[in-house]
Amino acid sequence: MRIAFVGTGVMGASMAGHLLRAGHEVVVHTRTRAKAEPLLAAGARWADSPAAAVAGADAALSMVGYPADVEQVWRGFLSAAPRGCLLIDLTTSSPALARRLAADAVARGLRPLDAPVSGGDRGAREATLTVMTGGSEEDHAAALPVLSLMGRTVERLGGPGAGQLCKLANQIAVASGMVAMTETLAFARAVGLDLAVVHRAVSGGAAGSWPMTNLAPRVLRGDFAPGFYAKHLVKDLGLALETARECGVELPGLELAARLYDRVLAAGDGDLGTQALARRYFGAA
């Protein structure tokens, strides 16, 4: 299959690599060409724009930063994709935008799917991501062989935008889970307990979570390097809040987490990992 892949950052590069290794013909474009070099060295072809990448493609995938980036990339896809081309957005982005782009794509005889992923840099590297799709059953089925090269679990949630909605639901749990983990450590520290012993005592039971297992140890050793950027979680929480308000559902935990992560950004820690939330509670070390 000929596949266009736009956005070869940390996660995108791993994901495009899986497609390449499976024998697909991969054409890449990304904002900073240097980030695509390892893929080009491994056999991918370079294109100067999303439109150039999608010409002649069977499928085009985007993995970029923000909804505005998705919109720009897809304008290119929509202008130049051949009829019947699968357009798959892997970015965590706006459900409303996904619906709008899907309608435009269908009107041009294209096959759109929103397909945000969870599992982070490690899931991308090890092809163990969870992929949550929104689109028609037929297009989901057609995309499955490609998506299965990058993810272990691929679930269709419904029509256009439904994948994004599920991913936002996921991020709500991630954000409050970060608050849970961080406040446990902050409390234990304030009362003078040995944090390593506390972590051992609480991780295996009802207090256990992915952040407790995977990110608390980083906090304890002062490692705030990004697995997942704090600034990207801020974007996701903004989208989740917007959607929640549209639906009239009140989510005070989400509102609080969004406020706390806004402070992470305001402190200049947006390019650190999400565990940098701990710095708001107990300083840098």
Add this chain to the structure above:
Amino acid sequence: MRIAFVGTGVMGASMAGHLLRAGHEVVVHTRTRAKAEPLLAAGARWADSPAAAVAGADAALSMVGYPADVEQVWRGFLSAAPRGCLLIDLTTSSPALARRLAADAVARGLRPLDAPVSGGDRGAREATLTVMTGGSEEDHAAALPVLSLMGRTVERLGGPGAGQLCKLANQIAVASGMVAMTETLAFARAVGLDLAVVHRAVSGGAAGSWPMTNLAPRVLRGDFAPGFYAKHLVKDLGLALETARECGVELPGLELAARLYDRVLAAGDGDLGTQALARRYFGAA
């Protein structure tokens, strides 16, 4: 060993049963005698009061509801325990009270330990609890053979009260983890997604947690029966808040969770499980 056990509710009965099966001589007392009947049938002896239970005992354990109950039971222990007797409180209770009772116990030649547990009814049944102790190293070591019959992990956190402090840290993660899980489902429901598919998609990744794995399925089938009483979590969060304020550490996630669980109580759902929080977000089913 001759062991007094006071408080044979859901968890206490399982725990006392392990001591009995290990060959210890167990003397029980509990507020409602009927709850002790299975233990009496299995060979435990009845005592009419905590003081009567502790007479001649090598160790005395309490597993009751609230700090006021702990204080009352320990007044009995302190009045009648033989010198050198281990006094172990398994209740989640006030760190300040634990310190005060420990001082009284030491003054009478007794060996106090606060040793709250996590792992719920199932952990109690299967002897896989985590036990977090506060007290002297010697008393911790002396209690280890008894505590190991009930728990898989037994960690000493420090002097008197330190076990309680660690358990409160644990409950902070539990409470915000419940908010995380509940709001994920509430959001997914409000936007019209299939909750079973969402649960499948989000459980295995960064959104994963003990409540997501163990309690979300109960919420989805409308099962609000108590594994752990909501009213007891409210008590724990009150103790955590009080302690946090004393230490001057600001924990907005804990404050929010405490407010939300106060509403669970106000709605008359305190005798349901902690997953009844979901009823505040989306009604009884």
